Amino acid sequence: MVPTEFGCLLNAASPQKVRELMKQAAVLGHPVGHSKSPVLHRTAYELLGAALSYEAIDLQPAQCAEHVARLRQGNWAGCSVTMPLKDAFVPLMDEVSTRVRQLGALNTIVVREDGSLYGENTDIDGLVQALADFSMTSTDRAMILGSGNTSLAALQASALIGVKHVTLVVRSAQRSGRAVELATELGMVPVVHEISAITEELAEQLRQLPLVFSTLPPRAGDDWVPAVGSGTGILLDVAYDPWPSRLASSWQGQVISGLHMLVHQAVEQVRLFASEAWDEQRRVDVTNAMYDSLGLLRHQ
Numbered sequence: 001m002v003p004t005e006f007g008c009l010l011n012a013a014s015p016q017k018v019r020e021l022m023k024q025a026a027v028l029g030h031p032v033g034h035s036k037s038p039v040l041h042r043t044a045y046e047l048l049g050a051a052l053s054y055e056a057i058d059l060q061p062a063q064c065a066e067h068v069a070r071l072r073q074g075n076w077a078g079c080s081v082t083m084p085l086k087d088a089f090v091p092l093m094d095e096v097s098t099r100v101r102q103l104g105a106l107n108t109i110v111v112r113e114d115g116s117l118y119g120e121n122t123d124i125d126g127l128v129q130a131l132a133d134f135s136m137t138s139t140d141r142a143m144i145l146g147s148g149n150t151s152l153a154a155l156q157a158s159a160l161i162g163v164k165h166v167t168l169v170v171r172s173a174q175r176s177g178r179a180v181e182l183a184t185e186l187g188m189v190p191v192v193h194e195i196s197a198i199t200e201e202l203a204e205q206l207r208q209l210p211l212v213f214s215t216l217p218p219r220a221g222d223d224w225v226p227a228v229g230s231g232t233g234i235l236l237d238v239a240y241d242p243w244p245s246r247l248a249s250s251w252q253g254q255v256i257s258g259l260h261m262l263v264h265q266a267v268e269q270v271r272l273f274a275s276e277a278w279d280e281q282r283r284v285d286v287t288n289a290m291y292d293s294l295g296l297l298r299h300q
Contacts, residue, residue, distance in 0.1 A: 124156040139211050209233050
């Protein structure tokens with residue numbers, strides 16, 4: 001928690017002084033006005049008593065180096081990073097986690113006390129914990145729809161819960177090379193199917209898989225429903241606006257919206273940004289407060 005004397009100092013300080021004492025954090029992306037991250041993070045920092053502000057900054061890839069310079073010079077704690085910047089920031093970091101090296105993408109920038117920048121990817125934590133809330137903690141088979149950056153995070157999450165055989169359903173097999181490489185690196189056996197080549201017999205087999213990640217952008221999976229919709233396992237659809245997606249509406253099994261992943265990945269970011277104000281014993285309180293801030297019921 002924030003020391004009492006520091007809290008008293010904040011209360012006694014002028015608004016300008018308060019701004020000087022508080023560290024900054026933000027979500028970066030383009031477009032970013034729709035982001036729910038400010039609501040989530042502000043809720044957490046208020047609960048923890050952390051001296052942190054949090055805003056949304058619209059940023060394009062060409063502006064990343066300029067923003068990095070600001071992070072090194074200003075009173076920053078860190079940044080959440082969303083599309084299309086997840087890979088653009090990687091070469092600008094002083095150090096990155098093993099996850100980021102494997103994925104080639106980050107969603108978190110931590111500004112250390114010495115001004116150096118550390119890149120992390122908490123999307124994996126978000127996926128794993130969202131599944132755990134719905135009692136999916138272990139399975140040996142999974143399917144991933146899509147082959148972009150989020151699909152790589154889904155592969156990492158799959159490996160963490162014991163998946164050995166992963167089916168990749170993609171538009172173009174030629175563009176799935178990195179996903180196939182990563183799956184193999186992580187000890188899984190990947191099989192690739194192009195969505196246009198899925199037969200009804202194969203579709204029936206795929207619908208029986210216990211776990212499916214849809215990493216497709218909003219509406220991008222609408223025309224995939226005839227081939228892979230109506231599954232009976234758990235579907236974690238990272239898209240959440242509009243909701244429910246056509247894929248989620250057609251699903252016969254349990255459906256998890258991307259909001260659950262969003263909350264849990266943000267909890268990990270709060271832990272990294274809040275530093276001494278973070279209290280691991282209050283993780284559940286922070287998580288539930290974030291759910292409440294979105295009007296979302298946590299499934300446990």
